[in-house]
Amino acid sequence: MEHIRESLIKKSKKAKLEQIGKFVSFLCITLIVLVVVAIFYFVASKGLATFFDNGVHLKDFLFGKVWNPSSVDKQGKPLVGALPMIMGSLLVTFLSAIVATPFAIGAAIFMTEISPKLGTKILQPVIELLVGIPSVVYGFIGLSVVVPAVRNVFGGSGFGILSGTFVLFVMILPTVTSMTVDALKSVPRHYREASLALGATRWQTIYKVVLRAATPGIMTAVVFGMSRAFGEALAIQMVIGNAALMPHSLTSPAATLTSILTMGIGNTIMGTLENNVLWSLALILLTMSLLFNILIRWIGKKGEMK
Template sequence: MAQSLERQKAKPHLVEEWVGKVYTLLCIAFLIITIFSIVYFVASKGLSTFFVNHVNVIDLLSGLKWVPEGEPALFGALPFIFGSFSTSILAALIAAPLGFCAAVFMVEIAPKFGRRYLQPVIELLAGIPSVVYGFVGLSVIVPFFRNVFPGQGIGIAAGAIVLSVMILPTITTIATDALAALPRGLKEGSFALGATRWQTIYRIVLPTTLPALMTGIVLGIARAFGEALAVQMVIGNAPHIPRSLFESASTLTSAITLSMGNTAMGTIANNALWSLALILMLMTFVFVFIVRWLEGRSKL
Protein backbone atom coordinates (compact mmCIF):
# COMPACT_ATOMS: atom_id res chain seq x y z
CA MET A 1 0.00 0.00 0.00
CA ALA A 2 2.79 2.39 0.93
CA GLN A 3 4.69 1.55 -2.24
CA SER A 4 1.65 2.28 -4.41
CA LEU A 5 1.20 5.67 -2.73
CA GLU A 6 4.86 6.50 -3.36
CA ARG A 7 4.48 5.55 -7.03
CA GLN A 8 1.42 7.77 -7.37
CA LYS A 9 3.32 10.68 -5.83
CA ALA A 10 6.30 10.07 -8.13
CA LYS A 11 4.23 10.10 -11.33
CA PRO A 12 3.60 13.89 -11.39
CA HIS A 13 7.32 14.52 -10.86
CA LEU A 14 8.17 12.16 -13.73
CA VAL A 15 5.70 13.93 -16.00
CA GLU A 16 7.12 17.34 -15.08
CA GLU A 17 10.65 16.10 -15.70
CA TRP A 18 9.66 14.66 -19.08
CA VAL A 19 7.90 17.90 -20.09
CA GLY A 20 10.93 19.92 -19.01
CA LYS A 21 13.30 17.76 -21.04
CA VAL A 22 11.13 17.95 -24.14
CA TYR A 23 10.74 21.72 -23.82
CA THR A 24 14.49 22.16 -23.35
CA LEU A 25 15.29 19.98 -26.35
CA LEU A 26 12.81 21.90 -28.51
CA CYS A 27 14.37 25.22 -27.51
CA ILE A 28 17.87 23.94 -28.26
CA ALA A 29 16.73 22.52 -31.60
CA PHE A 30 15.07 25.84 -32.48
CA LEU A 31 18.26 27.76 -31.69
CA ILE A 32 20.42 25.39 -33.71
CA ILE A 33 18.05 25.49 -36.69
CA THR A 34 17.90 29.30 -36.51
CA ILE A 35 21.69 29.68 -36.41
CA PHE A 36 22.28 27.25 -39.26
CA SER A 37 19.51 28.88 -41.30
CA ILE A 38 21.07 32.33 -40.90
CA VAL A 39 24.52 31.00 -41.78
CA TYR A 40 23.18 29.13 -44.82
CA PHE A 41 21.16 32.11 -46.06
CA VAL A 42 23.99 34.64 -45.74
CA ALA A 43 26.59 32.21 -47.12
CA SER A 44 24.48 31.19 -50.11
CA LYS A 45 23.80 34.82 -51.01
CA GLY A 46 27.36 35.95 -50.37
CA LEU A 47 29.00 33.11 -52.30
CA SER A 48 26.78 33.77 -55.31
CA THR A 49 29.02 36.72 -56.11
CA PHE A 50 31.91 34.36 -56.75
CA PHE A 51 30.19 31.26 -58.18
CA VAL A 52 27.32 32.86 -60.13
CA ASN A 53 28.59 36.33 -61.03
CA HIS A 54 32.22 35.16 -61.29
CA VAL A 55 33.75 37.97 -59.21
CA ASN A 56 37.28 37.21 -58.10
CA VAL A 57 37.65 36.80 -54.33
CA ILE A 58 41.03 38.50 -54.31
CA ASP A 59 39.66 41.43 -56.30
CA LEU A 60 36.83 41.84 -53.80
CA LEU A 61 39.09 41.73 -50.74
CA SER A 62 41.91 43.84 -52.16
CA GLY A 63 40.13 46.15 -54.61
CA LEU A 64 40.11 49.88 -53.86
CA LYS A 65 37.12 50.96 -55.98
CA TRP A 66 33.45 50.20 -55.34
CA VAL A 67 31.47 51.04 -58.49
CA PRO A 68 28.61 48.48 -58.72
CA GLU A 69 26.81 50.31 -61.51
CA GLY A 70 29.87 51.02 -63.65
CA GLU A 71 30.98 49.50 -66.94
CA PRO A 72 32.70 47.33 -65.99
CA ALA A 73 31.36 46.99 -62.45
CA LEU A 74 34.04 47.19 -59.75
CA PHE A 75 33.65 45.57 -56.35
CA GLY A 76 36.60 46.51 -54.18
CA ALA A 77 35.73 46.05 -50.49
CA LEU A 78 39.12 46.92 -49.02
CA PRO A 79 38.10 50.51 -48.09
CA PHE A 80 35.10 49.16 -46.16
CA ILE A 81 37.18 46.48 -44.43
CA PHE A 82 39.84 49.03 -43.54
CA GLY A 83 37.21 51.43 -42.18
CA SER A 84 35.59 48.75 -40.02
CA PHE A 85 38.87 47.54 -38.54
CA SER A 86 40.35 50.99 -38.01
CA THR A 87 37.32 52.43 -36.22
CA SER A 88 36.80 49.30 -34.10
CA ILE A 89 40.43 48.91 -33.03
CA LEU A 90 40.86 52.63 -32.36
CA ALA A 91 37.64 52.61 -30.31
CA ALA A 92 38.95 49.68 -28.27
CA LEU A 93 42.26 51.48 -27.68
CA ILE A 94 40.33 54.45 -26.31
CA ALA A 95 37.76 52.52 -24.26
CA ALA A 96 40.02 49.79 -22.80
CA PRO A 97 42.11 52.01 -20.47
CA LEU A 98 38.99 53.85 -19.32
CA GLY A 99 37.13 50.61 -18.67
CA PHE A 100 40.04 49.00 -16.82
CA CYS A 101 40.58 52.07 -14.65
CA ALA A 102 36.87 52.26 -13.85
CA ALA A 103 36.82 48.55 -12.94
CA VAL A 104 39.89 48.87 -10.69
CA PHE A 105 38.33 51.89 -9.00
CA MET A 106 35.02 50.11 -8.38
CA VAL A 107 36.54 46.87 -7.10
CA GLU A 108 39.90 47.70 -5.52
CA ILE A 109 39.91 51.38 -4.54
CA ALA A 110 36.39 52.55 -3.69
CA PRO A 111 34.06 49.55 -4.03
CA LYS A 112 31.14 51.06 -2.10
CA PHE A 113 31.17 54.40 -3.89
CA GLY A 114 31.98 52.85 -7.28
CA ARG A 115 29.32 50.15 -7.13
CA ARG A 116 26.70 52.60 -5.88
CA TYR A 117 27.25 55.51 -8.28
CA LEU A 118 29.74 54.75 -11.04
CA GLN A 119 28.54 51.29 -12.11
CA PRO A 120 24.87 52.34 -12.64
CA VAL A 121 26.03 55.28 -14.76
CA ILE A 122 28.24 53.03 -16.93
CA GLU A 123 25.47 50.44 -17.29
CA LEU A 124 23.08 53.22 -18.29
CA LEU A 125 25.25 53.86 -21.35
CA ALA A 126 24.43 50.36 -22.64
CA GLY A 127 20.71 51.18 -22.79
CA ILE A 128 21.03 54.33 -24.90
CA PRO A 129 19.99 53.77 -28.56
CA SER A 130 22.76 53.95 -31.12
CA VAL A 131 20.99 56.75 -33.01
CA VAL A 132 21.40 58.94 -29.92
CA TYR A 133 25.16 58.30 -29.92
CA GLY A 134 25.29 59.15 -33.60
CA PHE A 135 23.30 62.34 -33.14
CA VAL A 136 25.49 63.46 -30.22
CA GLY A 137 28.60 62.69 -32.27
CA LEU A 138 27.21 64.63 -35.23
CA SER A 139 26.25 67.59 -33.04
CA VAL A 140 29.25 67.73 -30.67
CA ILE A 141 32.25 65.72 -31.85
CA VAL A 142 32.10 66.56 -35.56
CA PRO A 143 31.87 70.37 -35.03
CA PHE A 144 34.72 70.17 -32.49
CA PHE A 145 36.98 68.33 -34.92
CA ARG A 146 35.98 70.73 -37.69
CA ASN A 147 37.07 73.72 -35.62
CA VAL A 148 40.27 72.21 -34.22
CA PHE A 149 41.62 69.92 -36.94
CA PRO A 150 41.72 70.25 -40.74
CA GLY A 151 38.83 68.76 -42.65
CA GLN A 152 35.08 68.58 -42.23
CA GLY A 153 35.20 66.84 -38.85
CA ILE A 154 33.69 63.59 -40.09
CA GLY A 155 35.94 60.57 -40.39
CA ILE A 156 37.51 57.66 -38.55
CA ALA A 157 38.38 59.71 -35.46
CA ALA A 158 34.78 60.81 -34.91
CA GLY A 159 33.49 57.28 -35.50
CA ALA A 160 36.07 55.80 -33.13
CA ILE A 161 35.15 58.18 -30.30
CA VAL A 162 31.44 57.43 -30.70
CA LEU A 163 32.14 53.70 -30.72
CA SER A 164 34.45 53.93 -27.72
CA VAL A 165 31.61 55.32 -25.61
CA MET A 166 29.27 52.61 -26.91
CA ILE A 167 31.60 49.72 -26.05
CA LEU A 168 32.74 51.17 -22.71
CA PRO A 169 29.97 49.40 -20.70
CA THR A 170 30.91 46.03 -22.21
CA ILE A 171 34.60 46.33 -21.37
CA THR A 172 33.96 47.80 -17.92
CA THR A 173 31.39 45.19 -16.91
CA ILE A 174 33.55 42.23 -17.94
CA ALA A 175 36.60 43.75 -16.24
CA THR A 176 34.61 44.40 -13.07
CA ASP A 177 33.34 40.82 -12.93
CA ALA A 178 36.85 39.47 -13.51
CA LEU A 179 38.37 41.59 -10.75
CA ALA A 180 35.55 40.76 -8.33
CA ALA A 181 36.01 37.01 -8.97
CA LEU A 182 39.70 37.14 -8.05
CA PRO A 183 40.37 35.04 -4.90
CA ARG A 184 41.04 37.23 -1.87
CA GLY A 185 43.93 34.98 -0.88
CA LEU A 186 46.07 36.31 -3.72
CA LYS A 187 45.72 39.91 -2.63
CA GLU A 188 46.04 39.10 1.05
CA GLY A 189 49.22 37.13 0.34
CA SER A 190 50.61 40.09 -1.57
CA PHE A 191 49.82 42.46 1.28
CA ALA A 192 51.39 40.02 3.75
CA LEU A 193 54.64 40.13 1.76
CA GLY A 194 54.74 43.91 2.12
CA ALA A 195 53.42 44.98 -1.28
CA THR A 196 51.46 48.20 -1.51
CA ARG A 197 47.97 48.40 -2.97
CA TRP A 198 49.21 49.67 -6.34
CA GLN A 199 51.93 47.02 -6.49
CA THR A 200 49.30 44.38 -5.79
CA ILE A 201 47.06 45.77 -8.52
CA TYR A 202 49.57 45.92 -11.37
CA ARG A 203 51.68 42.90 -10.38
CA ILE A 204 49.04 40.48 -9.10
CA VAL A 205 45.51 41.55 -9.97
CA LEU A 206 45.93 42.72 -13.56
CA PRO A 207 48.27 39.90 -14.76
CA THR A 208 46.01 37.25 -13.22
CA THR A 209 42.84 38.64 -14.79
CA LEU A 210 44.50 39.55 -18.11
CA PRO A 211 42.70 36.85 -20.20
CA ALA A 212 39.33 38.05 -18.91
CA LEU A 213 40.28 41.67 -19.58
CA MET A 214 41.31 40.75 -23.12
CA THR A 215 37.97 38.98 -23.53
CA GLY A 216 36.23 42.26 -22.75
CA ILE A 217 38.33 44.04 -25.36
CA VAL A 218 37.55 41.43 -28.02
CA LEU A 219 33.83 41.58 -27.26
CA GLY A 220 34.00 45.37 -27.43
CA ILE A 221 35.70 45.19 -30.84
CA ALA A 222 33.03 42.74 -32.02
CA ARG A 223 30.34 45.12 -30.81
CA ALA A 224 31.96 48.05 -32.59
CA PHE A 225 32.64 46.02 -35.75
CA GLY A 226 28.95 45.33 -36.26
CA GLU A 227 27.64 48.79 -35.40
CA ALA A 228 26.00 50.58 -38.33
CA LEU A 229 23.83 53.59 -37.57
CA ALA A 230 26.01 55.54 -35.13
CA VAL A 231 29.14 55.18 -37.27
CA GLN A 232 27.22 55.89 -40.45
CA MET A 233 26.19 59.30 -39.11
CA VAL A 234 29.71 60.55 -38.34
CA ILE A 235 32.17 58.72 -40.61
CA GLY A 236 31.22 60.31 -43.95
CA ASN A 237 30.53 57.08 -45.90
CA ALA A 238 33.13 57.71 -48.61
CA PRO A 239 34.31 54.45 -50.30
CA HIS A 240 38.05 55.09 -50.19
CA ILE A 241 40.93 54.55 -47.78
CA PRO A 242 41.52 57.81 -45.90
CA ARG A 243 44.98 59.30 -45.50
CA SER A 244 44.26 60.71 -42.04
CA LEU A 245 41.88 60.16 -39.13
CA PHE A 246 39.89 63.25 -40.09
CA GLU A 247 38.99 62.23 -43.65
CA SER A 248 35.74 60.57 -44.67
CA ALA A 249 35.67 56.79 -44.78
CA SER A 250 33.15 53.96 -44.79
CA THR A 251 32.58 50.63 -43.06
CA LEU A 252 31.09 47.31 -44.06
CA THR A 253 27.90 47.93 -42.12
CA SER A 254 27.36 51.44 -43.49
CA ALA A 255 27.94 50.23 -47.05
CA ILE A 256 25.34 47.51 -46.61
CA THR A 257 22.69 49.68 -44.96
CA LEU A 258 23.07 52.53 -47.45
CA SER A 259 23.02 50.41 -50.61
CA MET A 260 20.91 47.32 -49.88
CA GLY A 261 17.60 49.12 -50.43
CA ASN A 262 18.73 50.45 -53.79
CA THR A 263 19.55 47.09 -55.38
CA ALA A 264 17.32 44.37 -56.78
CA MET A 265 17.48 40.87 -55.31
CA GLY A 266 19.62 38.54 -57.40
CA THR A 267 21.62 41.21 -59.20
CA ILE A 268 25.39 41.31 -59.02
CA ALA A 269 25.30 44.49 -56.93
CA ASN A 270 22.94 42.87 -54.43
CA ASN A 271 25.03 39.71 -54.23
CA ALA A 272 28.14 41.81 -53.63
CA LEU A 273 26.46 43.43 -50.63
CA TRP A 274 25.63 39.97 -49.31
CA SER A 275 29.32 39.15 -49.70
CA LEU A 276 30.07 42.06 -47.39
CA ALA A 277 27.55 40.62 -44.94
CA LEU A 278 29.32 37.27 -45.22
CA ILE A 279 32.61 38.95 -44.30
CA LEU A 280 30.92 40.46 -41.25
CA MET A 281 29.58 37.07 -40.20
CA LEU A 282 32.97 35.39 -40.63
CA MET A 283 34.60 38.09 -38.53
CA THR A 284 31.99 37.46 -35.84
CA PHE A 285 33.00 33.80 -35.79
CA VAL A 286 36.65 34.82 -35.50
CA PHE A 287 35.86 37.02 -32.50
CA VAL A 288 33.93 34.17 -30.86
CA PHE A 289 36.85 31.77 -31.36
CA ILE A 290 39.25 34.32 -29.87
CA VAL A 291 37.00 34.76 -26.84
CA ARG A 292 36.83 30.99 -26.33
CA TRP A 293 40.60 30.75 -26.61
CA LEU A 294 41.08 33.51 -24.05
CA GLU A 295 38.62 31.85 -21.66
CA GLY A 296 40.65 28.64 -21.92
CA ARG A 297 43.77 30.55 -20.86
CA SER A 298 42.11 32.11 -17.83
CA LYS A 299 44.07 31.66 -14.63
CA LEU A 300 41.04 31.92 -12.34
Protein backbone atom coordinates in the same frame (compact mmCIF):
# COMPACT_ATOMS: atom_id res chain seq x y z
CA MET B 1 1.90 -7.13 -3.93
CA GLU B 2 1.14 -6.48 -7.58
CA HIS B 3 -0.43 -3.12 -6.72
CA ILE B 4 2.64 -2.10 -4.70
CA ARG B 5 4.95 -3.18 -7.52
CA GLU B 6 3.02 -1.10 -10.09
CA SER B 7 3.03 1.95 -7.83
CA LEU B 8 6.81 1.67 -7.43
CA ILE B 9 7.44 1.30 -11.18
CA LYS B 10 4.98 4.02 -12.18
CA LYS B 11 6.57 7.42 -12.73
CA SER B 12 5.62 10.16 -10.32
CA LYS B 13 4.18 13.52 -11.35
CA LYS B 14 7.49 15.24 -10.61
CA ALA B 15 9.35 12.79 -12.84
CA LYS B 16 6.86 13.42 -15.66
CA LEU B 17 7.22 17.20 -15.22
CA GLU B 18 11.00 16.82 -15.32
CA GLN B 19 10.76 14.88 -18.58
CA ILE B 20 8.46 17.54 -20.05
CA GLY B 21 10.91 20.24 -18.95
CA LYS B 22 13.83 18.42 -20.59
CA PHE B 23 11.82 17.99 -23.79
CA VAL B 24 10.86 21.68 -23.91
CA SER B 25 14.48 22.71 -23.22
CA PHE B 26 15.68 20.41 -26.02
CA LEU B 27 13.16 21.94 -28.42
CA CYS B 28 14.28 25.47 -27.52
CA ILE B 29 17.95 24.61 -27.98
CA THR B 30 17.19 22.88 -31.28
CA LEU B 31 15.25 25.93 -32.47
CA ILE B 32 18.14 28.26 -31.60
CA VAL B 33 20.63 26.04 -33.43
CA LEU B 34 18.37 25.84 -36.49
CA VAL B 35 17.92 29.63 -36.54
CA VAL B 36 21.70 30.18 -36.38
CA VAL B 37 22.34 27.60 -39.11
CA ALA B 38 19.58 29.13 -41.25
CA ILE B 39 21.08 32.62 -40.88
CA PHE B 40 24.54 31.37 -41.84
CA TYR B 41 23.15 29.43 -44.81
CA PHE B 42 21.03 32.35 -46.06
CA VAL B 43 23.82 34.93 -45.81
CA ALA B 44 26.42 32.54 -47.25
CA SER B 45 24.22 31.54 -50.20
CA LYS B 46 23.55 35.18 -51.05
CA GLY B 47 27.12 36.33 -50.44
CA LEU B 48 28.80 33.53 -52.40
CA ALA B 49 26.57 34.26 -55.40
CA THR B 50 28.90 37.17 -56.15
CA PHE B 51 31.70 34.73 -56.92
CA PHE B 52 29.79 31.77 -58.39
CA ASP B 53 26.99 33.51 -60.31
CA ASN B 54 28.52 36.88 -61.18
CA GLY B 55 32.06 35.60 -61.72
CA VAL B 56 33.83 38.06 -59.42
CA HIS B 57 37.24 36.88 -58.26
CA LEU B 58 37.71 36.66 -54.50
CA LYS B 59 41.05 38.46 -54.74
CA ASP B 60 39.52 41.37 -56.66
CA PHE B 61 36.73 41.61 -54.09
CA LEU B 62 38.87 41.48 -50.94
CA PHE B 63 41.82 43.57 -52.17
CA GLY B 64 40.23 45.87 -54.74
CA LYS B 65 40.33 49.56 -53.82
CA VAL B 66 37.47 50.88 -55.97
CA TRP B 67 33.84 50.38 -54.95
CA ASN B 68 31.33 51.11 -57.71
CA PRO B 69 29.26 47.96 -58.40
CA SER B 70 27.28 49.62 -61.20
CA SER B 71 30.45 50.25 -63.27
CA VAL B 72 33.19 48.11 -64.82
CA ASP B 73 36.89 48.69 -65.48
CA LYS B 74 38.65 48.63 -68.85
CA GLN B 75 38.79 44.83 -68.77
CA GLY B 76 35.05 44.57 -68.16
CA LYS B 77 35.37 43.54 -64.52
CA PRO B 78 32.92 45.07 -62.02
CA LEU B 79 34.43 47.56 -59.59
CA VAL B 80 33.55 45.82 -56.34
CA GLY B 81 36.69 46.23 -54.26
CA ALA B 82 35.74 45.91 -50.58
CA LEU B 83 39.16 46.78 -49.13
CA PRO B 84 38.23 50.43 -48.28
CA MET B 85 35.28 49.28 -46.14
CA ILE B 86 37.26 46.46 -44.54
CA MET B 87 40.06 48.86 -43.62
CA GLY B 88 37.57 51.42 -42.33
CA SER B 89 35.86 48.85 -40.10
CA LEU B 90 39.16 47.52 -38.76
CA LEU B 91 40.56 50.98 -38.09
CA VAL B 92 37.59 52.30 -36.11
CA THR B 93 37.33 48.98 -34.24
CA PHE B 94 40.96 48.77 -33.14
CA LEU B 95 41.32 52.50 -32.43
CA SER B 96 38.16 52.62 -30.31
CA ALA B 97 39.34 49.53 -28.38
CA ILE B 98 42.78 51.10 -27.81
CA VAL B 99 41.20 54.29 -26.48
CA ALA B 100 38.51 52.56 -24.39
CA THR B 101 40.71 49.93 -22.69
CA PRO B 102 42.71 52.25 -20.35
CA PHE B 103 39.54 54.09 -19.29
CA ALA B 104 37.70 50.83 -18.70
CA ILE B 105 40.52 49.31 -16.64
CA GLY B 106 40.89 52.51 -14.61
CA ALA B 107 37.16 52.70 -13.87
CA ALA B 108 37.04 49.00 -13.01
CA ILE B 109 40.00 49.30 -10.60
CA PHE B 110 38.31 52.25 -8.90
CA MET B 111 35.03 50.35 -8.56
CA THR B 112 36.56 47.15 -7.21
CA GLU B 113 39.83 48.02 -5.44
CA ILE B 114 39.78 51.69 -4.44
CA SER B 115 36.21 52.71 -3.64
CA PRO B 116 33.74 49.84 -4.08
CA LYS B 117 30.90 51.65 -2.25
CA LEU B 118 31.20 54.85 -4.30
CA GLY B 119 31.62 52.80 -7.47
CA THR B 120 28.51 50.75 -6.75
CA LYS B 121 26.39 53.80 -5.90
CA ILE B 122 27.50 56.19 -8.66
CA LEU B 123 29.56 54.58 -11.41
CA GLN B 124 27.54 51.37 -11.77
CA PRO B 125 24.22 53.20 -12.51
CA VAL B 126 26.04 55.49 -14.95
CA ILE B 127 27.52 52.51 -16.81
CA GLU B 128 24.12 50.80 -16.93
CA LEU B 129 22.60 54.02 -18.31
CA LEU B 130 25.24 54.23 -21.05
CA VAL B 131 24.52 50.63 -22.06
CA GLY B 132 20.82 51.40 -22.47
CA ILE B 133 21.21 54.47 -24.69
CA PRO B 134 20.12 53.68 -28.29
CA SER B 135 22.68 53.82 -31.09
CA VAL B 136 20.82 56.60 -32.88
CA VAL B 137 21.26 58.85 -29.84
CA TYR B 138 25.01 58.25 -29.89
CA GLY B 139 24.94 59.04 -33.59
CA PHE B 140 23.09 62.33 -33.09
CA ILE B 141 25.47 63.36 -30.31
CA GLY B 142 28.42 62.47 -32.53
CA LEU B 143 26.92 64.43 -35.41
CA SER B 144 26.19 67.48 -33.22
CA VAL B 145 29.24 67.49 -30.94
CA VAL B 146 32.04 65.20 -32.10
CA VAL B 147 32.06 66.08 -35.81
CA PRO B 148 32.16 69.89 -35.23
CA ALA B 149 34.86 69.43 -32.57
CA VAL B 150 37.03 67.35 -34.90
CA ARG B 151 36.46 69.89 -37.68
CA ASN B 152 37.54 72.81 -35.47
CA VAL B 153 40.59 71.07 -33.98
CA PHE B 154 41.94 68.96 -36.84
CA GLY B 155 40.37 70.62 -39.89
CA GLY B 156 38.59 68.99 -42.78
CA SER B 157 34.91 68.16 -42.84
CA GLY B 158 34.93 66.51 -39.40
CA PHE B 159 33.61 63.25 -40.82
CA GLY B 160 36.01 60.33 -40.80
CA ILE B 161 37.75 57.58 -38.86
CA LEU B 162 38.57 59.86 -35.90
CA SER B 163 34.95 60.89 -35.31
CA GLY B 164 33.85 57.28 -35.62
CA THR B 165 36.52 56.26 -33.12
CA PHE B 166 35.30 58.75 -30.52
CA VAL B 167 31.68 57.65 -30.91
CA LEU B 168 32.48 53.94 -30.74
CA PHE B 169 34.80 54.55 -27.79
CA VAL B 170 31.87 55.87 -25.76
CA MET B 171 29.59 53.08 -26.99
CA ILE B 172 31.87 50.18 -26.07
CA LEU B 173 33.25 51.73 -22.86
CA PRO B 174 30.39 50.55 -20.58
CA THR B 175 30.54 47.01 -22.01
CA VAL B 176 34.30 46.70 -21.54
CA THR B 177 34.09 48.31 -18.09
CA SER B 178 31.34 45.99 -16.83
CA MET B 179 33.14 42.86 -18.00
CA THR B 180 36.45 44.13 -16.57
CA VAL B 181 34.76 44.71 -13.21
CA ASP B 182 33.52 41.11 -13.24
CA ALA B 183 37.03 39.90 -14.14
CA LEU B 184 38.61 41.82 -11.24
CA LYS B 185 35.96 40.63 -8.80
CA SER B 186 36.60 37.03 -9.81
CA VAL B 187 40.22 37.22 -8.58
CA PRO B 188 40.31 35.31 -5.25
CA ARG B 189 40.64 37.48 -2.16
CA HIS B 190 43.53 35.42 -0.80
CA TYR B 191 45.66 36.59 -3.74
CA ARG B 192 45.40 40.14 -2.40
CA GLU B 193 45.90 39.08 1.20
CA ALA B 194 48.99 37.04 0.34
CA SER B 195 50.52 39.93 -1.60
CA LEU B 196 49.88 42.42 1.21
CA ALA B 197 51.26 39.94 3.77
CA LEU B 198 54.52 39.77 1.80
CA GLY B 199 54.91 43.53 2.15
CA ALA B 200 53.56 44.75 -1.20
CA THR B 201 51.70 48.06 -1.29
CA ARG B 202 48.11 48.27 -2.47
CA TRP B 203 49.15 49.60 -5.90
CA GLN B 204 51.78 46.89 -6.27
CA THR B 205 49.14 44.32 -5.38
CA ILE B 206 46.74 45.74 -7.95
CA TYR B 207 49.36 45.93 -10.70
CA LYS B 208 51.43 42.83 -10.01
CA VAL B 209 48.75 40.45 -8.74
CA VAL B 210 45.15 41.46 -9.42
CA LEU B 211 45.55 42.74 -12.98
CA ARG B 212 47.77 39.84 -14.01
CA ALA B 213 45.37 37.29 -12.58
CA ALA B 214 42.44 39.01 -14.32
CA THR B 215 44.24 39.40 -17.68
CA PRO B 216 42.23 36.68 -19.51
CA GLY B 217 38.95 38.24 -18.35
CA ILE B 218 40.12 41.73 -19.34
CA MET B 219 41.21 40.48 -22.77
CA THR B 220 37.81 38.85 -23.19
CA ALA B 221 36.15 42.17 -22.34
CA VAL B 222 38.26 44.02 -24.91
CA VAL B 223 37.56 41.50 -27.66
CA PHE B 224 33.85 41.57 -26.81
CA GLY B 225 33.89 45.37 -27.11
CA MET B 226 35.72 45.12 -30.44
CA SER B 227 33.07 42.68 -31.65
CA ARG B 228 30.36 45.19 -30.85
CA ALA B 229 32.30 48.05 -32.44
CA PHE B 230 32.89 46.06 -35.63
CA GLY B 231 29.18 45.37 -36.04
CA GLU B 232 27.87 48.83 -35.14
CA ALA B 233 25.96 50.39 -38.02
CA LEU B 234 23.72 53.41 -37.37
CA ALA B 235 25.92 55.53 -35.11
CA ILE B 236 29.07 55.05 -37.19
CA GLN B 237 27.17 55.73 -40.41
CA MET B 238 26.20 59.19 -39.12
CA VAL B 239 29.75 60.37 -38.40
CA ILE B 240 32.21 58.56 -40.68
CA GLY B 241 31.27 60.25 -43.97
CA ASN B 242 30.23 57.13 -45.94
CA ALA B 243 32.82 57.62 -48.70
CA ALA B 244 33.92 54.23 -50.08
CA LEU B 245 37.53 55.35 -50.41
CA MET B 246 40.78 54.05 -48.94
CA PRO B 247 41.31 56.03 -45.71
CA HIS B 248 44.50 58.09 -46.14
CA SER B 249 44.08 59.99 -42.87
CA LEU B 250 41.97 59.82 -39.70
CA THR B 251 40.08 62.99 -40.62
CA SER B 252 39.15 62.11 -44.21
CA PRO B 253 35.67 60.66 -44.93
CA ALA B 254 35.64 56.89 -45.04
CA ALA B 255 33.19 54.00 -44.86
CA THR B 256 32.70 50.76 -42.98
CA LEU B 257 31.09 47.49 -43.98
CA THR B 258 27.99 48.29 -41.95
CA SER B 259 27.59 51.84 -43.26
CA ILE B 260 27.70 50.73 -46.91
CA LEU B 261 25.31 47.88 -46.12
CA THR B 262 22.69 50.06 -44.44
CA MET B 263 22.89 52.68 -47.18
CA GLY B 264 22.67 50.33 -50.15
CA ILE B 265 20.67 47.26 -49.22
CA GLY B 266 17.33 49.00 -49.67
CA ASN B 267 18.25 50.53 -53.01
CA THR B 268 19.18 47.36 -54.91
CA ILE B 269 17.21 44.60 -56.61
CA MET B 270 17.50 41.07 -55.25
CA GLY B 271 19.65 38.83 -57.43
CA THR B 272 21.59 41.60 -59.16
CA LEU B 273 25.34 42.10 -58.76
CA GLU B 274 24.75 45.29 -56.77
CA ASN B 275 22.67 43.30 -54.28
CA ASN B 276 24.92 40.24 -54.18
CA VAL B 277 28.05 42.21 -53.32
CA LEU B 278 26.23 43.74 -50.36
CA TRP B 279 25.42 40.24 -49.15
CA SER B 280 29.11 39.44 -49.58
CA LEU B 281 29.90 42.34 -47.24
CA ALA B 282 27.37 40.89 -44.81
CA LEU B 283 29.14 37.53 -45.08
CA ILE B 284 32.43 39.21 -44.12
CA LEU B 285 30.72 40.76 -41.10
CA LEU B 286 29.27 37.40 -40.08
CA THR B 287 32.65 35.70 -40.49
CA MET B 288 34.38 38.36 -38.40
CA SER B 289 31.74 37.99 -35.70
CA LEU B 290 32.38 34.24 -35.65
CA LEU B 291 36.14 34.86 -35.39
CA PHE B 292 35.62 37.24 -32.49
CA ASN B 293 33.52 34.63 -30.69
CA ILE B 294 36.15 31.94 -31.29
CA LEU B 295 38.83 34.29 -29.95
CA ILE B 296 36.75 35.00 -26.83
CA ARG B 297 36.31 31.29 -26.16
CA TRP B 298 40.02 30.66 -26.73
CA ILE B 299 40.99 33.41 -24.26
CA GLY B 300 38.50 32.02 -21.75
CA LYS B 301 39.98 28.53 -22.01
CA LYS B 302 43.49 29.94 -21.58
CA GLY B 303 42.30 31.65 -18.41
CA GLU B 304 40.80 28.42 -17.06
CA MET B 305 44.06 26.56 -17.74
CA LYS B 306 45.93 29.08 -15.62
